[in-house]
Every structure is written in structure tokens, then in C-alpha cells.
Amino acid sequence: MSNEPLNDKAMIGTTRRGFLAATAATGTALVANAASGATPDPLITEVQEWGSGLGDGVDANPYGLPIRFESDVVRRNVSWLTADVISSINFTPIHALDGTITPxxxxxxxxxxxxxxxxxxxxxxxxxxxxxxxxxxxxxxxxxxxxxxxxxxxxxxxxxxxxxxxxxxxxxxxxxxxxxxxxxxxxxxxxxxxxxxxxxxxxxxxxxxxxxxxxxxxxxxxxxxxxxxxxxxxxxxxxxxxxxxxxxxxxxxxxxxxxxxxxxxxxxxxxxxxxxxxxxxxxxxxxxxxxxKWTWVMDAKSVVTSPSPQMPITHGNGPLVITGLAWSGRGAITGVDVSMDGGKTWKPARLAAPGTEMALTRFYFDHNWQGEEMLLQSRATDSTGYVQPTKAQLREVRGENSVYHNNCIQTWWVKPNGEAENVEVS
Amino acid sequence: MSKYRNLTTAALLAATLSTPALAGGLGLGRAALPEEIAAWDKDVRPDGVGLPVGSGDAIVGEEVFADKCAACHGDFAEGVDNWPKLAGGMNTLNRDDPLKTVGSYWPHVSTLFDYINRSMPFGAAQTLEPDEVYGIVAYILYSNDLIEDDYVISNENLAAFELPNAAGFFVDDRETTEYAQFSAPACMENCKDEVKITMHATVLDVTPGDPTDGEGAPAGASGEGGAAPAAAEPETKAEEAAPAAEQAAPAAVEVAAADPAMIAAGEKVFKKCAACHKVGEGAKNGTGPMLNGIVNSPMGMVEGFKYSAEMAAAGTDGMIWDDANLHTFLEKPKSLIAKTKMSFAGLKKPEDRDAVIAYLGSLGK
The missing domain is CATH 3.90.420.10 (Oxidoreductase, molybdopterin-binding domain)
Known part of the structure; x- marks a missing residue:
């Protein structure tokens, strides 16, 4: 039994793009169904297999890996970047993680x-x-x-x-x-x-x-x-x-x-x-x-990890958690501001914990989203007073060929259907 | 809140400074022997400190380069596919997409010697003799039109040789050019009159597909680390099986292929080959041909791969990758096909060759 899918409905959530397509097509139908209570929810009214049968015993996994529903939260590479995977790089799935410690x-x-x-x-x-x-x-x-x-x-x-x-x-x-x-x-x-x-x-x-x-x-x-x-x-x-x-x-x-x-x-x-x-x-x-040369230190930087292109808004209007990461190689993060209009107006985000020296800081911004288009940005300030610059500011000094040390403010264009795209703004 | 942060900072600083109290008198470790230092301390500095005695010119270097470097870097150091280009790109550094090569970008010849000597060829590092390294260095300089082909580079003159972009570097100046202007108080309101989207990532569309769409890695299968506990088992088996493989050295391909431990051992050895040769589902030709189903198939016949004329002719003449040919080729490629494009030096240990052949034999078409 333990190797069989316990509930096929639960699998839908693992296909994020499929989930998004479904929500995009039906507007907020999925949300309404679960939350409205118009009809009794069978997940509650019917006895489920996991509530009746037995789960895995101890030692089923002497060293445990994430449950299979999280199988899309993995490192991924961009194959066109390098000649071969042996001398290459892949990427942490920061979009799907929370807190500050990276597994x-x-x-x-x-x-x-x-x-x-x-x-x-x-x-x-x-x-x-x-x-x-x-x-x-x-x-x-x-x-x-x-x-x-x-x-x-x-x-x-x-x-x-x-x-x-x-x-x-x-x-x-x-x-x-x-x-x-x-x-x-x-x-x-x-x-x-x-x-x-x-x-x-x-x-x-x-x-x-x-x-x-x-x-x-x-x-x-x-x-x-x-x-x-x-x-x-x-x-x-x-x-x-x-x-x-x-x-x-x-x-x-x-x-x-x-x-x-x-x-x-x-x-x-x-x-x-x-x-x-x-x-x-x-x-x-x-x-x-x-x-x-010798550009060793990493300057202050931040990014909204969700919502973002891989983490579209799928729950319709209402409470939305905007979250992300901030860090500085020159000290501790003292504040993160969030803009929803591409940098015209900024509001301070809430730090999950006070920033510590040269470590990631998690920030949250609780927002009541009403389906409006957003040009979502975050901006970090560190303990030296340095404020994360825009890409235009960095290009002004460095041009576009420096490859390394791009700590610019990132913009996600969040559309009314909840999808997000990486864009540059004026 | 800001007070709290300052306290955290102070505590961290105190922790940083307080740890070494016991240091210096632990009596741990042992003195490094001169032979051990000589074996590991091989780095070479711009002033030439660390260079071994030796010399070479581009005439000799070209042969070594063709043999050991050209498979990735091209016959003329121009680079194959996405592998680094080592020549060309002069006067492109101030343009869009500058071409950074040894000739156009690198500041020191010592770096070239140092890197080749310690880290190249890819997959067979630390196998070159000093004279070979000097020869390769000379060939790369020659390919950049910086020396004549008979100019001899040696430990005597290498450090004095100046590369075109030697003066093109300056020490990080962010402190003076950036930090002041990026430390102004952050604007909170009315920071811009209007905002327009000026560029979309979807225009380029170079983002890898979502794994749950069936593109890229299958869900849960990617990530070397994620699969670590599962992968540990066959690796251990492979090590235990090594002596058995040695005894079975003359065994035929069919027998070897049947032994899972040997196949596992071969998969491990194959890491030396994997930079150029792809195997498994969806494998494509790379620097070398893909090798699915290669055992007992005609030589020089993998579709779409451009073989050396000699390798192609061998296939046309009816030669096949049987056990004997695979053994000869894997031991010393050029002893079978003198002009093969494969720059790999060969597998010295018979048990490694047996294992790799067993592994290749286990792969379907």
C-alpha cells in the first residue's frame, strides 16, 4: 500500500504549471470550491485511506528524502550555459524554499x-x-x-x-x-x-x-x-x-x-x-x-522568491504572502523594502529575524491582493548603509560586460491571472 | 530593534576574536616532508617562482596540443562548441560580448603554465611533463600571433614575457566608485514619475522547461546529492569487486557484461570519459560520439559524428568494436587508430578497461 499513490488529487499540486493552467482557465474556481463550503468537502466527509490504513514503519527510509510530492523542488541547470555538466553550475530552488537555511x-x-x-x-x-x-x-x-x-x-x-x-x-x-x-x-x-x-x-x-x-x-x-x-x-x-x-x-x-x-x-x-x-x-x-580584479566581497542584494515566475499566484484575490531573501557580504541586513509599482513607492518588509552578518535574511510582506498587476521588487539595506542599486545604476558604472557581481534590484511582472515574468523596467 | 541588531553584531565579532586562544600549542598534525611539499606545491607565480626547469616551442607544442588539447580547444586553439577559445578576440574587450582568450585577456603567461600544469588536460590532469607544458604554452602564444613557431619558452624567459592585456586590470575600486552613491538614504515615495516595462525575459525564452512538464530532468531523478544514499550502494560494490575484475581480465565481453558489480565499476571509471562521450537515454554526440550500443558495432559509424578519416575508413573496412579492438583502443587509442580525434591518453589498468567495456556492453542502443 505504501508505494501506491494515497490520493491522486494530491498529485495535482506537484505539477505547478498544470496547476497554474487549471487556475488560469477557471479563474478562482479551485479556490472557491475548497473555501466556500457550498458542498461538503469529501476530504472531510469521507474516510480517507491514510486515516484508516497504516503508514510506513520506522526504518522505511534510514536516511529520509523529501516526500515525493516535493519532487520538483530540486537543483536544476541551464544546459546552454556551459560546455559540459562536469565543469558547470546548477541552481538552488530558492523559489520553493522558505526560512533561511538551505538543505x-x-x-x-x-x-x-x-x-x-x-x-x-x-x-x-x-x-x-x-x-x-x-x-x-x-x-x-x-x-x-x-x-x-x-x-x-x-x-x-x-x-x-x-x-x-x-x-x-x-x-x-x-x-x-x-x-x-x-x-x-x-x-x-x-x-x-x-x-x-x-x-x-x-x-x-x-x-x-x-x-x-x-x-x-x-x-x-x-x-x-x-x-x-x-x-x-x-x-x-x-x-x-x-x-x-x-x-x-x-x-x-x-x-x-x-x-x-x-x-x-x-x-x-x-x-x-x-x-x-x-x-x-x-x-x-x-x-x-x-x-x-580581486572583487571578492558580495554586495547587498535581495530577491522576491514568491510570487515569481516559478511561483505564480494560484489562490485568487485576498491575502498574499510576498516573501524573499536578502543578504550582504559586508555586514548584516538591516532592512528590506518592497515595491509593487516598479520602484515608484516602497514599503518596509518584515524581517523574519534580525539580520546577521553575512548570512541570509528572510523577509515577508503581507499583502491583500485584488488581482492587480504588480511590478514587484525588493531592495535590501545593510549595516554599512549600502542600499541595493538598480540595474541602471550598476550599468552606469560597469557597463554590461562584467558578468560577475550583479546585485541589482530584480523586477517580477505579476499579471492579473497570477502569472509572473522576469522583466526590466524604466 | 536596531539595538538588538547591534548587540548581535557585537556578539559575533567577540566570537570571531575569542576562538584562537588555544591555538599554536595544540601539537596536532606532523611536519610536512620536503618530498610531500614538492609533490603538492606546484603553483607558479607571475614572477616565475615555482616554474620547473624545462622548455618548449610551438613546433613541438603543436603535436602535444593536437594530441591532448585539440579535442575540446580545437586544432588552432579556436575552441570546439562551448569549450573555451584560447586564441583570438584581440581588441574586443570594450565591445558587446568581448571574446576573452589567453591572447586578448589573460594578464600573465605564468597563469597559463600553472593551469595547464596542474589542471589540464580535462580528465587527465597532472599527467603532463614540464617540457610538454612549455610546448603547449608556446603553441597557445603562437596561435595568438604573439611568438614565432620556433620561439623557445622556458623557465628562464617565461616570466618576462608580457601578454597584450597585462596592464588591463585594476584592483577592486567599488569603495570609491560605488559605495558612496549607493549609500544614499533610500527613497520611499514618489521615486519615479512613471514606470514602463522595457524588456521581457519571454522574448528570449531561454529558460529550461519545468521538470513536471516532462522536459529536462525527470522529477525526483536530478541532483547528484539528492540521490546520494541510493548511489552509495553500487559504488561500494564496485570497490569490493575490483580484485575479482582483475582475475577476470581476459574474460569475453558477454561474460563481463553479465556481472553487475563489474558494470558498476565500469560506470565509475567511465567518469573519465563522460566529458566527451554521452550514454543513456537521449544521449547525443558531443566532443566524442555517443556510445549507446557501441560494443560489437562497426567502428566509425555512430550517426552524425564527424570521425577522423582513418576511423571512418576502419568502419568501412568492416572493423568492429569487439573486445580485442576495445581493449587495444582503450589502452592506447593511437595504437589502433593513429589519427583518431580522441585525445584521451588511455586506461592503464586492465581491470579499468574490462570494467568500462562491461559497462558499455550493458548499455542498449
């Missing part, structure tokens, strides 16, 4: 030579270069060091990068899904580096992974000693393979490419290596053809 199983992935399988037993971490004693640690060594637990967002520098030249992808998952937010447990770099004894001439730290790409990056020693850490747990459990199991680097507030996965070596140096990932990539080309 590891649907947190976006970015690999340069594929996700590798590296066991704890085979894991080694080397610290060398300008240190008193070059050291090698096993995984077991790391577990014996003073431990910290902290929550941070990781955003790829290219998040929203496809939108520079115009509105392109229809869905917050695709426009803003190169982000996740996890509670990391591990050891500070300060603890590790002091164990080796960093010499005063060491102004940079070169970090690399054990995979074929190695993804080497140079980080100023000041940042490394300030708040960076290695993580071996995320959201309470071991890192997933695709996020760098058994050990990854955490570089709070800075672009995701620096968060080296399968971290194998840290070298104290007196100059940056200027690796591929910090010269030919992750540099931001301006309109005049010159390029900014």
Missing part, C-alpha cells in the same frame, strides 16, 4: 572538474610556505581542534550574471539560485595557521583543492585570520560530496569561488599567485575594456 541536498553545485569522492581516511591538509613549521593534518587531527559553528551564505560571483544585458531567465531559481546558506561547523583558519606559525612576511594565503581543477585562489592573510574557517559539517551533518566532503573552506561574505572544496593545501605567501580563477575568470570587465 544540502538542493543547495547549488559548481564544479570545475566534477565532484570527487574523497574519503576522510584519504584526506590530508597541508600548510606550507612562509610558516615556521610546514604541517600535514589528517581528518582526525582536525576533529580535535577547538571548534566553531557559524552560519553564512555562499553566493557565486556569477549569480544573476546572465541578466546584465537584459531580463533573460524566468525564475528566481535561475536568476538568483547560485546561492545557499548553511550552518557550518569546523575550525578557524586562525587556529590552523597559528599551529604552523605564520611568518610576518606572509601577506597572502594560497588555497587549493584536491580535485583536478584544484581551483587555486589567493586570499589576503588579513581576511584568512579574521573570519575564515574550514568546515567539515554543514547543517549538522557531514558536507555532501558536491560541496567538498570531507573539508571545504568558508570565506564569509566573499564570492563562492574562494570557498575551495576538498581543501588540500594552504600556502602562506608574500604575493598572490594570480591563478586562472583570479585572472581569466572572476574579474569584472568594464565598458572601456579594463577589468576589475
Amino acid at each position: 544540502q541536498g538542493c543547495a547549488f553545485e559548481r564544479h570545475h572538474s566534477g565532484a570527487i569522492e574523497l574519503s576522510k581516511d584519504d584526506y590530508r591538509l597541508m600548510i606550507n610556505g612562509l610558516v615556521d613549521t610546514p604541517l600535514v593534518f589528517t581528518y582526525a587531527d582536525l576533529e580535535r581542534m577547538p571548534r566553531v559553528t557559524r552560519t553564512f551564505f555562499l553566493e557565486c560571483a556569477a549569480n544573476t550574471g546572465m541578466e546584465w544585458a537584459g531580463a533573460q531567465l524566468n525564475g528566481s531559481q535561475f536568476t538568483h539560485g547560485m546561492i545557499h546558506n548553511m550552518e557550518y561547523t569546523g575550525v578557524t583558519l586562525r587556529t590552523l595557521l597559528e599551529e604552523a606559525g605564520v611568518q610576518p612576511t606572509a601577506t597572502w594565503l594560497f588555497v587549493e583543492g584536491a580535485d583536478a581543477s584544484s581551483n587555486g585562489r589567493s586570499i589576503p592573510m588579513e581576511k584568512a585570520l579574521d573570519d575564515c574557517m574550514i568546515a567539515f559539517k554543514a547543517n549538522g551533518e557531514a558536507l555532501r560530496m558536491e560541496h567538498g566532503y570531507p573539508v571545504r573552506l568558508v570565506v564569509p561574505g566573499w564570492e563562492g569561488n574562494l570557498w575551495v572544496k576538498w581543501l588540500r593545501r594552504m600556502e602562506a605567501t608574500d604575493a598572490p599567485v594570480e591563478s586562472r580563477e583570479e585572472t581569466s575568470k572572476y574579474t569584472d570587465t568594464m565598458a572601456d575594456g579594463t577589468s576589475r
Whole structure:
């Protein structure tokens, strides 16, 4: 019995586009049927199979995955972006999530030579270069060091990068899904580096992974000693393979490419290596053809996750929850404003909890929707006083070719039938 | 509320500063040996620090490049499909859609050496000799019209070589060019006179379809992580089965194909091939031909793939991908088809070849 659909009606809700089509065709008929009480609801008046028979026993799923009705809440890629899935990226389904913590199983992935399988037993971490004693640690060594637990967002520098030249992808998952937010447990770099004894001439730290790409990056020693850490747990459990199991680097507030996965070596140096990932990539080309380098910090940004193109309004007029995410690599989110008229008028949203440094903040805006067209936007302000800019403001400074660090205000055009589309406005 | 936020910030800062109290005297880890540091510390800096002794020119480099790089990057470093273009694009950086290549964009030759040396070829990283890397570097510079083909690049002169866009970079200046103007008090009312939609995403329509529509990944099947517990089992079986596979080395394709553990092992090894060869439902030709049903089929005959003349001729002559040919080809591709387009070096271990052949044999047409 447990393998059979318990109720076919429940499956309708999993096909969002089908659901939308049904609602769009019949207006608010579905809503009226459930809520009006004109005829008795058989879900209430008739004994249902789940209320009569038995469900799964314990151990049916020793490690549980989301119920099948949520099977559309998954990472997805945009195949035309890259030559191959092995060196590619996919997107967190932020449109369908709530709260602030991203479950590891649907947190976006970015690999340069594929996700590798590296066991704890085979894991080694080397610290060398300008240190008193070059050291090698096993995984077991790391577990014996003073431990910290902290929550941070990781955003790829290219998040929203496809939108520079115009509105392109229809869905917050695709426009803003190169982000996740996890509670990391591990050891500070300060603890590790002091164990080796960093010499005063060491102004940079070169970090690399054990995979074929190695993804080497140079980080100023000041940042490394300030708040960076290695993580071996995320959201309470071991890192997933695709996020760098058994050990990854955490570089709070800075672009995701620096968060080296399968971290194998840290070298104290007196100059940056200027690796591929910090010269030919992750540099931001301006309109005049010159390029900014070392653009590490992620500026304040926000997006309405629902309603949005993948999350149309299907419930008809009346109470509507507008919600989204805000974050800043330079501090905490202090406020988020929401506009329903494309930026003419703004109203403060409600933060689910006070913003914390370099972590996602959830916001809500409760609205009584009467089927009016909306040009829905959100705008974040962080603890430095920085206010999320419009795309026009960013283009004014950078042109349209910088690829990375697009933190512009996003607009969703919500139509009277509840559908939403990614648009640009004047 | 703002007070509360300040307190949170202060508490976080305090936490950041207080953790290293115990550090320095834990006595954990052990000294790294010189051989270990030499094995891992291979990064090369713009000043040439880290370069191994060696040299090469574009004449030698062209051969190595054709052999190991051209399958993705093209014979002339022009790039195949969506794979990176390494040459061309001069003077395009200030235009729409600039073409960023080694010649037009990269600031340092050291980066080229460093990346090739540590991370290329794709799927066979860290297999090149220093002279091969110098040769490839020279060939890429030559392809960008930056050197003559007999110009020798070595550890002596590499750092002094200046690329055209070396001066094209400046350190992040957002603090002065952006932060002040983006920190003005936020407007709340009458911020604009009118608002018009100036662009629609649906005009381009490049968004992937909804998985519940049957496009893209089937619902619940995508996401490597999501399927992790289920995937763990065959992987473990594959490892346990490795010695058995070794003993079964001379076995025929049919026998090998019947062994699920061997197939699972082969699927794992096939990751080395998967960048260029697609398999399974809906597989299409990519950099290499798709390989569904390849075992015991004629060589050079996958529909729509442009083979080397020699591979195509082999098929016309009646050669088929039987066990012997697959073994020879997978061990050293060019020993069977000298001019094959496949740049893969080969699978050294017989058990890996057996496993991959078993895996390929398990795939339907």
C-alpha cells in the first residue's frame, strides 16, 4: 500500500504549471470550491485511506528524502550555459524554499572538474610556505581542534550574471539560485595557521583543492585570520560530496569561488599567485575594456522568491504572502523594502529575524491582493548603509560586460491571472 | 530593534576574536616532508617562482596540443562548441560580448603554465611533463600571433614575457566608485514619475522547461546529492569487486557484461570519459560520439559524428568494436587508430578497461 499513490488529487499540486493552467482557465474556481463550503468537502466527509490504513514503519527510509510530492523542488541547470555538466553550475530552488537555511541536498553545485569522492581516511591538509613549521593534518587531527559553528551564505560571483544585458531567465531559481546558506561547523583558519606559525612576511594565503581543477585562489592573510574557517559539517551533518566532503573552506561574505572544496593545501605567501580563477575568470570587465580584479566581497542584494515566475499566484484575490531573501557580504541586513509599482513607492518588509552578518535574511510582506498587476521588487539595506542599486545604476558604472557581481534590484511582472515574468523596467 | 541588531553584531565579532586562544600549542598534525611539499606545491607565480626547469616551442607544442588539447580547444586553439577559445578576440574587450582568450585577456603567461600544469588536460590532469607544458604554452602564444613557431619558452624567459592585456586590470575600486552613491538614504515615495516595462525575459525564452512538464530532468531523478544514499550502494560494490575484475581480465565481453558489480565499476571509471562521450537515454554526440550500443558495432559509424578519416575508413573496412579492438583502443587509442580525434591518453589498468567495456556492453542502443 505504501508505494501506491494515497490520493491522486494530491498529485495535482506537484505539477505547478498544470496547476497554474487549471487556475488560469477557471479563474478562482479551485479556490472557491475548497473555501466556500457550498458542498461538503469529501476530504472531510469521507474516510480517507491514510486515516484508516497504516503508514510506513520506522526504518522505511534510514536516511529520509523529501516526500515525493516535493519532487520538483530540486537543483536544476541551464544546459546552454556551459560546455559540459562536469565543469558547470546548477541552481538552488530558492523559489520553493522558505526560512533561511538551505538543505544540502538542493543547495547549488559548481564544479570545475566534477565532484570527487574523497574519503576522510584519504584526506590530508597541508600548510606550507612562509610558516615556521610546514604541517600535514589528517581528518582526525582536525576533529580535535577547538571548534566553531557559524552560519553564512555562499553566493557565486556569477549569480544573476546572465541578466546584465537584459531580463533573460524566468525564475528566481535561475536568476538568483547560485546561492545557499548553511550552518557550518569546523575550525578557524586562525587556529590552523597559528599551529604552523605564520611568518610576518606572509601577506597572502594560497588555497587549493584536491580535485583536478584544484581551483587555486589567493586570499589576503588579513581576511584568512579574521573570519575564515574550514568546515567539515554543514547543517549538522557531514558536507555532501558536491560541496567538498570531507573539508571545504568558508570565506564569509566573499564570492563562492574562494570557498575551495576538498581543501588540500594552504600556502602562506608574500604575493598572490594570480591563478586562472583570479585572472581569466572572476574579474569584472568594464565598458572601456579594463577589468576589475580581486572583487571578492558580495554586495547587498535581495530577491522576491514568491510570487515569481516559478511561483505564480494560484489562490485568487485576498491575502498574499510576498516573501524573499536578502543578504550582504559586508555586514548584516538591516532592512528590506518592497515595491509593487516598479520602484515608484516602497514599503518596509518584515524581517523574519534580525539580520546577521553575512548570512541570509528572510523577509515577508503581507499583502491583500485584488488581482492587480504588480511590478514587484525588493531592495535590501545593510549595516554599512549600502542600499541595493538598480540595474541602471550598476550599468552606469560597469557597463554590461562584467558578468560577475550583479546585485541589482530584480523586477517580477505579476499579471492579473497570477502569472509572473522576469522583466526590466524604466 | 536596531539595538538588538547591534548587540548581535557585537556578539559575533567577540566570537570571531575569542576562538584562537588555544591555538599554536595544540601539537596536532606532523611536519610536512620536503618530498610531500614538492609533490603538492606546484603553483607558479607571475614572477616565475615555482616554474620547473624545462622548455618548449610551438613546433613541438603543436603535436602535444593536437594530441591532448585539440579535442575540446580545437586544432588552432579556436575552441570546439562551448569549450573555451584560447586564441583570438584581440581588441574586443570594450565591445558587446568581448571574446576573452589567453591572447586578448589573460594578464600573465605564468597563469597559463600553472593551469595547464596542474589542471589540464580535462580528465587527465597532472599527467603532463614540464617540457610538454612549455610546448603547449608556446603553441597557445603562437596561435595568438604573439611568438614565432620556433620561439623557445622556458623557465628562464617565461616570466618576462608580457601578454597584450597585462596592464588591463585594476584592483577592486567599488569603495570609491560605488559605495558612496549607493549609500544614499533610500527613497520611499514618489521615486519615479512613471514606470514602463522595457524588456521581457519571454522574448528570449531561454529558460529550461519545468521538470513536471516532462522536459529536462525527470522529477525526483536530478541532483547528484539528492540521490546520494541510493548511489552509495553500487559504488561500494564496485570497490569490493575490483580484485575479482582483475582475475577476470581476459574474460569475453558477454561474460563481463553479465556481472553487475563489474558494470558498476565500469560506470565509475567511465567518469573519465563522460566529458566527451554521452550514454543513456537521449544521449547525443558531443566532443566524442555517443556510445549507446557501441560494443560489437562497426567502428566509425555512430550517426552524425564527424570521425577522423582513418576511423571512418576502419568502419568501412568492416572493423568492429569487439573486445580485442576495445581493449587495444582503450589502452592506447593511437595504437589502433593513429589519427583518431580522441585525445584521451588511455586506461592503464586492465581491470579499468574490462570494467568500462562491461559497462558499455550493458548499455542498449
